[in-house]
Amino acid sequence: MGIESALGEGYFTSKVDALIQWGRRNAIWPMPMGLACCAIEMMAFAGPKYDAARFGSERLSFSPRQSDVMIVAGWCNYKMAHAIRRIWDQMPDPKWCISVGACASTGGMHRCYGVVQGIDNFLPVDVYISGCPPRPESIIHALMDIQNKIKDEHSIQLDQ
Numbered sequence: 271m272g273i274e275s276a277l278g279e280g281y282f283t284s285k286v287d288a289l290i291q292w293g294r295r296n297a298i299w300p301m302p303m304g305l306a307c308c309a310i311e312m313m314a315f316a317g318p319k320y321d322a323a324r325f326g327s328e329r330l331s332f333s334p335r336q337s338d339v340m341i342v343a344g345w346c347n348y349k350m351a352h353a354i355r356r357i358w359d360q361m362p363d364p365k366w367c368i369s370v371g372a373c374a375s376t377g378g379m380h381r382c383y384g385v386v387q388g389i390d391n392f393l394p395v396d397v398y399i400s401g402c403p404p405r406p407e408s409i410i411h412a413l414m415d416i417q418n419k420i421k422d423e424h425s426i427q428l429d430q
């Protein structure tokens with residue numbers, strides 16, 4: 271029996287790599303890291319109005335072991351930076367990071383000794399979102415940017 275007679279006309283071919291990346295980019299589970307006022311917008315993003323389930327990201331994961339993308343929302347002080355970095359290190363690869371708002375990305379208006387002047391001082395940020403605060407749609411846009419990034423990658427990095 272040939273494959274055509276077994277499956278009829280309803281089959282398609284693909285690569286395992288493409289299948290893995292398809293699944294990966296449509297189930298990006300966020301690790302919410304709400305630090306200040308921007309976190310309110312992140313909570314709105316996770317609510318029913320913005321329907322993050324369209325991107326497979328409605329399940330906020332409060333366990334780093336089950337997270338794909340860390341969303342850092344709000345300004346970050348030095349004391350907190352150590353805890354965030356530890357959580358980041360506990361997230362399995364591959365993983366991504368979104369910096370939400372002016373304060374997370376640059377320190378914003380908090381130009382003082384206690385505040386980290388941008389989380390990229392201790393985290394590899396993939397997408398920066400501008401604004402004070404950014405709208406929930408911006409977080410959705412950032413997720414789509416990460417989806418595009420995954421599309422251009424391979425499921426296994428042979429050079430690591």
Ligand code: SF4
Nearest residue numbers: 307308371373402403
């Ligand atoms: S960018 Fe604006 S809204 Fe966001 S944490 Fe800073 S001050 Fe708050």
